[in-house]
Amino acid sequence: MSTEKDKNARSYLLAVSSSPHAHSGESTSRIMWTVFCCLVPAAAVGVYAFGLAALSVILFTTLGAMFFEAGIQKLTGQKVRISDGSAALTGLLLALNLPAGSPWWMCLTGSLVAVILAKAVFGGLGQNPFNPALTARVFLLLAFAGPMTKWLVPRTTDAASTGLLWGQKVSFLDAGGKMIADGLASPGSVDAVTAATPLGLLKEGGTEAVSQMPLLDAFLGNAIGGSLGEVSAAALLLGAIFLLIRGYITWHIPVSFMATVAIFAAITNAVDPARYAGPVFNLVTGGVVIGACFMATDYVTSPMFAKGKIIFGIGCGMITMLIRLWAGYPEGVSFSILLMNALTPIIDRYTAPMPFGFRKPEPAEEKS
Amino acid sequence: MPPSFKGGIHPEYNKEMASGRAIAPMDPPEEVVLPLSQHIGAPAKAVVEKGDEVLIGQVIAEPGGFVSAPIHATVAGRVKTIEPRPHPLGKSLDAIVIENSGEDKWTQTESWGDSWKEKSTDEIKEKIKNAGMVGMGGATFPTHVKLSPPEGKPIDTVILNGAECEPYLTADHRLMLEHPEPVVEGLEIISRVLGSKRKIIAIEENKPDALEKMRQACSGTEIEVVQLPVKYPQGAEKQLIKALLDRNVPAGGLPFEVNTLVQNVGTSAAICAAVREGRPLVNRVVTITGPGISTPSNLRVTLGTPIQKVIDACGGWKGDPGKLVAGGPMMGFAQISTETPVIKGTSGLLLFSLDDVHIKEEDKCIRCGTCVRHCPMTLAPSEIAKSAQKKLWNRADEYHALDCIECGCCSYGCPAAIPLVQYIRQSKAEIMALRRREGKK
Amino acid sequence: MLAAVLTLACVGLVLSIMLVIGSRVFYVEVDPRIEELSENMPGANCGGCGYAGCSAYAKALVMEGASTDLCAPGGAEMVQEIGRIMGVEVGEVIQKVAVVHCAGDNAHAQNRFNYIGVKNCSAAAAMGGGFKACPFGCLGLGSCVDACPFDAIRITPRGVAVVDAEACTGCGNCVDACPKGIISLVPKSEKVHVLCSSTDKAKAVKNYCDVGCIGCKLCGKESKRFEMKGALAVLASGDEEIPESAALVCKPGCIFDGSRYDINEWLETEGPRKDFESRQKKYKEEQKKLKEARKKAKEAEKTKKTADSEQKEVTE
Secondary structure, three states, rough: OOOOOHOOOOOOOEEEOOOOOOOOOHHHHHHHHHHHHHHHHHHHHHHHHHHHHHHHHHHHHHHHHHHHHHHHHHHOOOOOHHHOOOOHHHHHHHHHEEOOOOOOHHHHHHHHHHHHOHHHHHOOOOOOOOHHHHHHHHHHHHOHHHHHOOOOOOOOHHHHHHHOOOOOEEEEOOOOOOHHHHHHOOOOOOOOOHHHHHHHHHHHHHHHHOOOOOOHHHHOOOOOOOOOOOOOOOHHHHHHHHHHHEEEEEOOHOOOOHHHHHHHHHHHHHOOOOOOOHHHHHHOOOOHHHHHHHOOOOOOOOOOOHHHHHHHHHHHHHHHHHHHHHOOOOHHHHHHHHHHHHHHHHHHHHHOOOOOOOOOOOOOOOOO | OOOOOOOOOOOOOOHHHHOOOOOOEEEOEEEEEOOOOOOOOOHHHHHHHHEEEOOOOOOOEEOOOOOOOOOOOOOOEEEEEEEEEEOOOOOEEEEEEEEEOOOOOOOOOOHHHHHHHOOHHHHHHHHHOOOOOOOOOOOEEEHHHHHOOOOOOOOEEEEEOOOOOOOOOOOHHHHHHHHHHHHHHHHHHHHHHHHEEEEEEEOOOOOOHHHHHHHHHHOOOOEEEEEEEOOOOOOOHHHHHHHHHHOOOOOOHHHHHHHHEEEHHHHHHHHHHHHOOOOOOOEEEEEEEOOEEEEEEEEEEOOOHHHHHHHHHHOOOOOOOOEEEEEOOOOOOOOOOOOOEEOOOEEEEEEEEEHHHHOOOOOOOOOOOOHHOOOOOOOHHHHHHHHHHHHHHHHHHHHHHHOOOOHHHHHHHHHOOOHHHHHHHHHHHHHHHHHHHHOOO | OOHHHHHHHHHHHHHHHHHHHHHHHHOOOOOOHHHHHHOOOOOOOOOOOOOOOOHHHHHHHHHHHOOOOOOOOHHHHHHHHHHHHOOOOOOOOOOEEEEEEOOOOOEEEEEEEEOOOOOOOHHHHHHOOOOOOOOOOOOOOHHHHHHOOOOOOEEOOOOOOOEEOOOOOOOHHHHOOOOOOOOEEEEEOOOOEOOOEEEEOHHHHHHHHOOOOOOHHHHHHOOOOEEEOOOEEEEEOOOOOOOHHHOOOOOOEEEEOOOOHHHHHHHOOHHHHHHHHHHHHHHHHEEEEEEEEEEEHHHHHHHHHHHHHHHHHHOO
């Protein structure tokens, strides 16, 4: 050990760390806030369609999630890090999965469940096995089934022909998939319908019930009922494509999820066109686009490896369709993603890649 | 062009800082510190004592084993002492310290000139060994051992690695621009020794002038000068072989398993000097660059020169000293002090001032998969790191920690700033220790 | 209704019969001593005995004849119990605790570089031996804390590890975990410790730490139990009591007297060291006075002798 040198030496100490000594500058908060911004178009369409009630839902869930996360972090003596955007993102995703007319207490309950029950108790960021926003949505669906199935009348509804006012809460649709006031379910126009969304109508009345619904409207989000964020597949895809280009999500899950849904729908539609709707209908209605592009691609709860992602996407697609077609609920995306989240660890275990140049060792070969 | 290797990153290269600077010689220092361990394998054994007078090029340490190389005096003068001194790899290791008398006196060297073409392969290998030749790209594997592949594995293709994929470094670039002939002749010598038919020089396309120069130098020969896309780590030998020949070096194996050999262009030029003029390895080209150096340069530095002297020769630090890296930013070693010497494998000195040092707090892994996507060995770095955090070394082994080439692509892109390479290095050490203990049982 | 009750009752009956049969058929004869031993164990599964856990040790005691004194957390009481249950003679067990032989924290020892990376002593030590200028110094990143199953070791705010002797059971996990190897197990009754592990010579030590051992050997003069390992004083085991003076002659103050000071206060506050320094000063002055008094006495003796002999001459 040099001694004289140390004595006279430098008044500075060099920084020593392991290689590499360069960094891309990427950070968790940048990723979270970018995904948040990519959801803003869909949120904007939702607010436009459903009015200030939608905005209040978004504010309550987002700010509520941030408040609860800050609270639990402070209570457990951790550093308060809501600025990393993960709580805000969870809140916004939850909002996009709720009906626009959700009462404020339901929004806050949802945020609480998402941030604390589904995330903090497991260890916080990076440790949750289930998608927090979806866990909260399913919780609310089971606990408050009524409010969760009351849909707001979207803005572009023609008040004259339907007798509905913008912002009115209803749970019925007519043959065109357009909402009608609760008291007007006259035998002539529609059978007993209890859900004011296209999928709900499909479940009750078969394809004939939705035959007059223009698919383009459903794609763009024109006067179609549904959750706050489900209405415009176009706005969602816009955000998703930006994330794809940026490299924040990969194509594997969205493509395999949506392709499975489309193929499943195409096959069943071919077999029984009266009962089962076609692939396009199934893609543009309900939560497939938001589910495949934003919920199923959540880093923490989806597989890390390419092969695993495809298995995950196919699984989600199959379970979604199974629930939609033959189970009690009109919409299956939330459940399918949660069920596949449970399988993520085992999918990861079996799809981990082999190192470059890996060769299976022959039994006769001696280990060198 | 076969498909490129999987993974890899595109960092900011910043090569313009030094790529325009011609190689300039640097005056030898007053005292050189020559560690006995400048290569992979057994450290060399000193054959001089305190007080001995030595000449430049004189053997002062013999190889310490089969995989080893001799060390030569790089200045003429007196041996001051042989004691542990700070080494660029972190610890203090035995080194021979020579006081420079200032005279340019060389020991006798045997010059073959063109007659190397008539010598036998064993004779050529012996000359290369006696010149203390090791891989100069940074890996420092003794060259004469590399040129002796095992029986049954003939080398049919020799590749010269002119990719220089590390950001900031330009030593190889300048060498190819300014001295293309020794590089080419070195390749001829290597393929003569191995009896290989195919000769390739691979250069990344961000060096168009070097490509041009090398193409000119190789016109009339059978050497193929191949242009490669710019991607890090294109210059890693397994990835290079995949990109050029579409051959997969087996995991845990070496290139000779697929009948290939890769050598750095700097080594090739040094081999030429050794074989033609009998010159042992006493100096090398070093790129001194980075945002923290006043005058970025490419200098021919005498081996054993304390890094502080090299920094002074380039105008000193710009700003407050922050970090000093020996090598490139992706795989280089951060130095503990500026007193460590330049050794055979020091391809570059990267200086960062205090403002430029990245200090990020390690955060939780969000399983984003960036590391998995970028790993050129298609491993799962985050899983290995998680195993290391929990001290589950067997699990780290299951995720193939030992196959990691420590290129740094994973840590580079990690949004949570997790020091993945450090965890993987720790896992490797623990797995090897476990295996040794179990082997003993 | 009745059908439901009957059905369930029958199912219950069938299952209970199956359970009874199963418990008889699959019964495994287990030595009752294993059960009894397991119950007496501390149950921390710390691994200090070298077995996988407390019940594994109990099994090993009965089946493999393992040594009876391997359980440090259990202490002397447990060894007696083992003796009773196994019906064997047991020797005396000395309760041991861990001691960290370093007091070189931020206030006293220098760093040689600014470490950025995994916050773990083994990882930091892998970088050229660690960021402390002293090659033997405690890095204070907590590998020992992670290894301790009893929460008996912690890192002080100034960055050095310290053991809580009351909570420590002497299992030895921290000793293995420390990459510097500066933790050792000493008898709990031993109160004096040398808080330094550097075998470097005085010149080097003075450069990097105020409280490191400089190898002056003065402590060795006060008590034979202080032996030298290189330029480091090491306290050898033994029964001989260590005099107060041993700590007082140590200039850097690396000999810690646990009977007088509390280790936590010693490391975290200035009070104990100041007190130590003033006592040291007093002791030096006393020694000086004693020396002078001895000198005077010797001279007096000498003059008396010469006076006596002169007297004798005169009388003769």
